[in-house]
Every structure is written in C-alpha cells, then in structure tokens.
Amino acid sequence: MRLVFIFSVLFAVGYSNLWARPYAYVSNEFDNTVTIIDTADDTVVDTISVGQRPRGIGLSPDDRTLYLALGRDDAIGIVDTKTLQIKGQYFCGTDPESFAVSPDGKWIYVSNEDANTATIIESGSGEIVSVLPVGIEPEGVSVSPDGSWVYVTAETTHTVSVIDTQAGKVVAHILVGSRPRESAFTPDGTRAYVTGEIGGTVSIIDVNEHKVIETIEMKMEGALIKPKGVVVTPDGRKVYVATGSANHVAVISAETNEVLRYIPVGIRVWGLALTPDGKKLYTANGISHNVSVIDTESDEVIATVATGKGPWGIAIEQAVEK
Numbered sequence: 001m002r003l004v005f006i007f008s009v010l011f012a013v014g015y016s017n018l019w020a021r022p023y024a025y026v027s028n029e030f031d032n033t034v035t036i037i038d039t040a041d042d043t044v045v046d047t048i049s050v051g052q053r054p055r056g057i058g059l060s061p062d063d064r065t066l067y068l069a070l071g072r073d074d075a076i077g078i079v080d081t082k083t084l085q086i087k088g089q090y091f092c093g094t095d096p097e098s099f100a101v102s103p104d105g106k107w108i109y110v111s112n113e114d115a116n117t118a119t120i121i122e123s124g125s126g127e128i129v130s131v132l133p134v135g136i137e138p139e140g141v142s143v144s145p146d147g148s149w150v151y152v153t154a155e156t157t158h159t160v161s162v163i164d165t166q167a168g169k170v171v172a173h174i175l176v177g178s179r180p181r182e183s184a185f186t187p188d189g190t191r192a193y194v195t196g197e198i199g200g201t202v203s204i205i206d207v208n209e210h211k212v213i214e215t216i217e218m219k220m221e222g223a224l225i226k227p228k229g230v231v232v233t234p235d236g237r238k239v240y241v242a243t244g245s246a247n248h249v250a251v252i253s254a255e256t257n258e259v260l261r262y263i264p265v266g267i268r269v270w271g272l273a274l275t276p277d278g279k280k281l282y283t284a285n286g287i288s289h290n291v292s293v294i295d296t297e298s299d300e301v302i303a304t305v306a307t308g309k310g311p312w313g314i315a316i317e318q319a320v321e322k
Contacts, residue, residue, distance in 0.1 A: 022275055022317040023081070024282050025066055026291060027054040028308030034068070034079070035291075035307040037282075039275055039316065042293050042303040048084050051077045056098035056141075057271075057313040060123070061105045066315065069096040069110065076108060076121065081317075090126035093119045098182075098313075100141040100150065102165070109150045109163070111138035118152050118163065132170055134161035140182035145189045149207060153180035153194060160194055162210055172210040177201035184230045184239070186254070193239050193252075195227035202227060202241060204257065218243070218250055220262050225250075229272035229313075231281070233296065240281055240294075242269040249283055249292075251299050263299055265292035271313035284311035 021040030028035060032054060036046045054077065056069030065087075068077035075089035076099065092099075095114040101107070101123070108121040111134070118138060120130040135154020138161070142151045150163035153176075160180060162172040177196020185192045185207070192205040202216040218225045218241070226244030232254065233240075239252040247269060248262040266285025269292070273282050281294040284307075291311060293303040 024273065024291070024314055024316045025057060025059070026282075026284060026307050026311045027057040027068060027271075027313045028289075028310055029053050029055050029071075029286075029312045030310030031308045033308040034066070035305075035311070036084070037291065037305055039280060039282075042305055044305060044307075046084060047308060048079070048086075050079065050086065051075065051089065055312045056096065056111075057315045058099060058101050059315050059317060060101060061103060061319065063317040063319040065123075067099065067101065067108065069099050071095055071097060076110065076126075088126075090121055092121055092128070093117060093131065097139050098141045100143045102143055103145065103147045107165070109141050109143065109152075111141050111152055113137055113139060116154075118150070118161070120168070130168055132161075132163065134170060135159040135173065140180070140195075142183045142185060142192070144185050144192075144207065145187060148189075151183045151185075151192060151194075153183055155179045155181070155197075158196075160192075160205070174205060174210055174212060176203040176205070176212060177215060181228045182230050184232050186232050187234060187236045191254075193230050193232065193241075195230050195241060197226045197228060197244065200225040200227065202230070202239070202252065214257055216252065216257055216259070218259060220246060220248065223248070228270050229284075231272045231274050233274065234276070234278040238296070240272055240274075240296075242272050242283060244268060244270065247285075249281070249294065261299060263294060263301065265294070265301060266290050266304070270311070273314035273316045275316055276318045282314050282316065284314050286310050286312060 051070035052072030066079040136156035178198035223246040229242035266288035268287040271284040
C-alpha cells in the first residue's frame with residue numbers, strides 16, 4: 001500500500017517532470033503556441049497556447065520560468081514550467097522581438113524593434129528600470145557569461161550596441177556585417193559571433209576591445225545564405241549558424257574560423273539551441289513547421305519533430321536539477 005501511495009503522489013506532482021530529460025521549448029509565431037519536446041527521445045510532450053506572436057524565447061537560470069517575447073501583446077509572457085500555466089505578462093514597450101535573461105536571473109533585456117530601444121526589466125517584479133536607445137531596428141539580444149555585457153543587434157544601422165550592465169548604459173556601437181540578426185558569446189566570454197543576414201557573414205568580436213577582429217564570409221553553391229541564429233558549443237570548439245532560406249546549418253571551427261560543412265535541415269531555419277551537454281542541436285524550421293535534431297558529434301540530422309505553425313525560437317533547459 002505504501003508503494004502505491006508513493007507512486008500516486010509522484011503522479012500528482014507531475015511524474016513526467018521528475019524524470020524527464022531537459023525539455024526544449026519552441027515558440028510558434030503563426031499559431032501563438034509553444035511546442036514542448038523531451039530531448040531524451042525527441043517526442044512532443046505538450047503544446048500550450050500563449051500570447052500573440054511569440055518569437056523570442058528563454059528560460060530563467062533555474063528553468064522554473066519560461067519567458068516569451070509576445071510581439072502583438074507588447075509584453076514578455078511568463079509560463080511556469082512545472083505546471084505549464086501562464087503566470088502573467090510584463091509590459092516591456094512596443095513590439096518586443098527578442099530578449100535575454102541575465103545569468104543570475106534578475107534582469108530581462110528586451111529589444112523593441114519599432115522603438116529602437118532596449119528595455120531592462122527586473123524579473124521579480126516586472127518593473128521597467130531603464131529604456132536605452134540602441135541602433136535602428138534592434139533584434140537579437142545576448143548576455144555575456146559573466147553578465148557584464150549585453151549585445152543588441154540593429155538591422156538597419158548594421159551595428160551591435162554594447163550595454164555595460166554595471167553602468168546601466170550603452171558604451172559602444174560596433175559596426176558589423178549587413179543586417180545583423182543574432183549574437184552568441186564564447187563560454188569564456190572573450191569572443192562573440194554576430195550573424196549578418198544580408199551580407200552572408202559572421203563577424204567575430206573581441207569583447208574586451210569592442211571591435212571586430214575577423215569576418216567569415218559564408219558561401220554555398222546554389223543557395224543564398226542568410227545567417228540568423230547562432231550558438232557556440234559548451235566546449236567552445238564549434239559555432240553553429242542557421243542560414244535562413246538556404247535551409248542548412250553551417251558548422252564553423254572556432255579555432256580556424258573556417259566553415260567545416262553545411263547540414264541540410266528544414267525550410268527557413270531560424271532559431272537554434274543546444275542541450276546542456278552540447279551533444280544535440282535543435283533548429284527551428286519556420287516554413288516546414290518542424291524542428292531538426294542534429295547530433296553534434298557526427299553533425300548529421302538524427303530526428304525531425306513536428307511543431308506548431310512557424311517555429312521561431314528554441315530554449316532548452318540547462319539546470320542540472322529541475
């Protein structure tokens with residue numbers, strides 16, 4: 001009887017959540033949903049309705065809260081990852097496209113595309129503590145591993161605005177490739193990679209010097225490469241870049257800055273995310289309405305998972321315990 005009771009309690013508090021491997025959360029901008037994938041077996045475990053036009057997506061450091069940039073609600077949506085219930089919304093200025101959460105979980109940095117600003121929100125209260133002018137049409141937002149710097153890409157000015165988080169102000173504007181979309185820091189925080197959609201480039205930034213030190217030109221026969229999403233593996237050895245309408249993921253050596261290969265995935269590959277161990281890469285394929293799963297050792301697609309309409313971004317749980 002005691003054993004039966006224990007199992008009853010486990011199911012009551014969420015059996016699947018206790019033993020599941022890290023979940024991947026996929027924002028679907030065309031049907032206002034989030035698809036939830038168990039990365040252990042790459043199966044869909046749930047789909048939840050959220051606010052209007054979810055694009056940017058991220059998690060708190062403890063994985064207990066899922067955040068969503070809701071473009072048509074002018075808000076950051078908040079979801080409890082244990083119950084999958086919507087906890088509310090934080091107003092964050094108009095037309096939020098993307099955001100990043102600070103490593104300590106205290107701050108949310110949001111790009112407001114039509115206002116040319118970055119909004120800083122205190123995550124516990126939802127209070128807006130600052131609104132900073134950045135480049136024109138800001139999009140991608142990333143935070144350095146130590147939380148010191150926030151990068152905000154700006155599509156029209158072709159710049160990255162650098163926010164000093166201690167000073168609470170923009171301290172530099174770095175000219176990069178044409179129409180920068182996203183950026184990603186190396187694990188040690190010394191370099192950052194910025195995708196340039198129109199130019200088909202990846203700019204490499206020296207973080208301490210606030211300057212571009214190299215530009216990688218990406219070319220693939222028979223395809224027009226439009227780089228968007230970018231991630232760096234936990235060991236810092238490889239960089240993965242989504243090529244947009246070229247429907248491939250580029251694999252770049254962080255040591256030589258050479259493109260090692262292009263991996264065919266779904267149509268209009270956009271957002272990317274890695275599992276905590278770096279063994280799997282997930283790609284949001286916006287037009288084929290699915291996610292490709294790549295084994296990062298072989299750099300081959302090992303699974304394809306159907307999602308909602310228009311998958312845009314992906315966030316994967318990173319904490320050791322849920």
